[in-house]
Amino acid sequence: MDKQLEEKLAKKGVYFTHLVKELVTTLVKANKPLSVDDVLIIFSKKKFFPYKTSLYRQLSRLAKLDIVEESVFSGIKHYCFVFEEDHHHHFECDECGYVEKISAKNCDDFVSKISRKIKKKGHKTTSHSFVLKGLCSKCA
Ligand SMILES: [Zn+2]
Ligand SMILES: [Zn+2]
Ligand SMILES: [Zn+2]
Known part of the structure; x- marks a missing residue:
């Protein structure tokens, strides 16, 4: 190590x-x-x-x-x-459950936009996770 x-x-x-x-x-x-x-x-x-x-x-x-x-x-x-x-999101196959890490360095803009909306309601965000769903290359 x-x-x-x-x-x-x-x-x-x-x-x-x-x-x-x-x-x-x-x-x-x-x-x-x-x-x-x-x-x-x-x-x-x-x-x-x-x-x-x-x-x-x-x-x-x-x-x-x-x-x-x-x-x-x-x-x-x-x-x-x-x-x-590096910050990442996930991709998950609906068919076989295969999961992969997807590097997502530039998601800040999108996330801060949503965070502002949440903040207006009095909530506070500390982290996020996204899962993109679909079919993997073997199942598609
Ligand atoms: Zn699959
Ligand atoms: Zn992960
Ligand atoms: Zn992200």
Whole structure:
């Protein structure tokens, strides 16, 4: 795992166990959101078999530190590494449930327009997530 990244994450309060290192490395590599089962399959190929509950615990800790983003696809929680990554949205296939990260650096204008409308009602926005739905290249 990248030393610089490890130091930055440690400063944010991440305590690096073997599991956390493997988890962060796996999420950084994936260019799509991963469920806990996806992560376990990747780990098992490396002959690493942590408890599912420890995985959930670490993922929710990383989510609280804004290092990992949690979103639900096909009724299952999925996780993306978001720390210092370019902002992204998601594309989801209606047919097979395939999900991909779509880089979305320039969505600020659009978002601030909507945020202003929400603010007028007295609400406050802190983050957003967009899912673009359709058919993936295999299903289309
Ligand atoms: Zn994501
Ligand atoms: Zn599909
Ligand atoms: Zn956005």
